[in-house]
Amino acid sequence: MLKISNLSSGYNSKEIIKNISFEIKHGEFTGVIGPNGSGKTTLFRTITKIIPRYTGQLLYKGKEIAGWPIRLLAREIAVVPQFIFLGSSFRVCDFVALGRTPYLGRFEPFSESDHEIINRSIEITECSLLQERLITELSGGELQRVFLAQALVQEPKLLLLDEPTSHLDIGHQVEILYLLKKLNRENGLTILVILHDLNLASEYCDRLILLNQGKLYKIGLPSDVLTYQNIEMVYKTVVVVKENPITQRRYVLLVPKERWKMINDK
Numbered sequence: 001m002l003k004i005s006n007l008s009s010g011y012n013s014k015e016i017i018k019n020i021s022f023e024i025k026h027g028e029f030t031g032v033i034g035p036n037g038s039g040k041t042t043l044f045r046t047i048t049k050i051i052p053r054y055t056g057q058l059l060y061k062g063k064e065i066a067g068w069p070i071r072l073l074a075r076e077i078a079v080v081p082q083f084i085f086l087g088s089s090f091r092v093c094d095f096v097a098l099g100r101t102p103y104l105g106r107f108e109p110f111s112e113s114d115h116e117i118i119n120r121s122i123e124i125t126e127c128s129l130l131q132e133r134l135i136t137e138l139s140g141g142e143l144q145r146v147f148l149a150q151a152l153v154q155e156p157k158l159l160l161l162d163e164p165t166s167h168l169d170i171g172h173q174v175e176i177l178y179l180l181k182k183l184n185r186e187n188g189l190t191i192l193v194i195l196h197d198l199n200l201a202s203e204y205c206d207r208l209i210l211l212n213q214g215k216l217y218k219i220g221l222p223s224d225v226l227t228y229q230n231i232e233m234v235y236k237t238v239v240v241v242k243e244n245p246i247t248q249r250r251y252v253l254l255v256p257k258e259r260w261k262m263i264n265d266k
Contacts, residue, residue: 001026001158001190002047002060009046009054016042018214019056024158024192029184031205032194033225035235038211040194041082044160048079060158074102078156080147082163082194092138092146093131096122099153121152125179141172148179159183161193165200173197177204198252202226203244210234226252 002024010016017039024030032040045051046058049065058065060076068076078099090098099121100114110118122128125145130138135146144164151159161180165173181204183189195201201208201222208225210218212234218225228241231252240253 002192003062004056004058006056007043007046007054007058008056009042009051011042011051016214017046017054020211020214020216021056022209022216022219024190026157026190027184027188028207029181029191029205030193030207030209031201032192032209032211033196033198033201034211034217037213038234039214040211041162042214043211044079044162044192044194047160048077049073071102074154076156077158077160078151078154080144080151080159080161080164082166089134089136091131092127092133092135093118093122095135096127096146096149096153099150102154117155118153121149124152124183125149140167141169141175144168144172144176145179148176152183156189158190158192161191163194163196165195165197173200180204198226198231202249202251203247222249 004023005021007020008015008018020039020043032043034040042051046054047060047065049068049070052066060068060073065073097110097118100110100118103114104110122131125148127142127145127149130142130146135143138146148164159180164176164180168176177200180191180193184191193205195205205222207220208218208222209216210225210230217234218230226241228239231237231239231241238255240255242251242253243249244251
């Protein structure tokens with residue numbers, strides 16, 4: 001579905017992503033991890049043509065991203081960004097409906113089919129009780145579900161999410177990722193998600209892409225990527241990596257520096 005070969009991009013004359021190569025297959029749930037400034041968001045902005053200039057190859061369904069008209073690309077790829085500026089106080093139902101814009105002509109009204117897709121997306125994301133509320137009145141967890149509903153209204157084949165669990169408590173984090181996993185398994189939606197929580201990345205992602213200083217450091221199964229050697233090298237901190245006895249997935253424990261010093265002294 002998505003093939004990236006020797007990709008480099010950035011802002012003005014500053015190169016952020018450096019010679020990255022990987023592939024995303026249809027139906028995969030892939031996580032992108034790495035420290036702040038490692039190029040995760042820049043990668044997403046390049047894929048979605050927000051950053052129009054790049055070197056290397058960036059293919060979606062066998063065709064260079066640069067050659068995709070933006071309206072057609074918006075019918076294929078949806079994005080839930082890390083920050084969304086809520087300049088106007090939309091009702092939830094109206095905000096979600098904006099996701100149908102790539103399918104409408106100028107001043108064209110919604111069809112019966114459009115309304116069905118909007119209502120289905122609202123129902124899937126459990127936003128039915130929020131429809132008449134203003135988006136400025138919602139909690140963080142509620143907003144994330146609304147943003148996801150708007151993305152699903154685009155009927156994407158590939159969904160990109162930039163830290164969808166940031167600023168959420170653990171209950172809402174699990175709720176959002178469980179919903180994404182359900183969409184991935186039941187609807188075949190291909191998902192590429194940026195996550196900072198390594199334990200959530202391990203539990204929900206099929207594969208992980210670890211970036212460091214704009215370069216691809218490691219790609220593979222969570223068990224291959226989330227080793228203490230990789231994490232300590234990239235994140236510059238001491239960790240203990242164990243296996244969850246229930247899910248058989250890796251989990252990462254941060255060891256505070258003062259505690260690590262105490263252990264070594266003993």
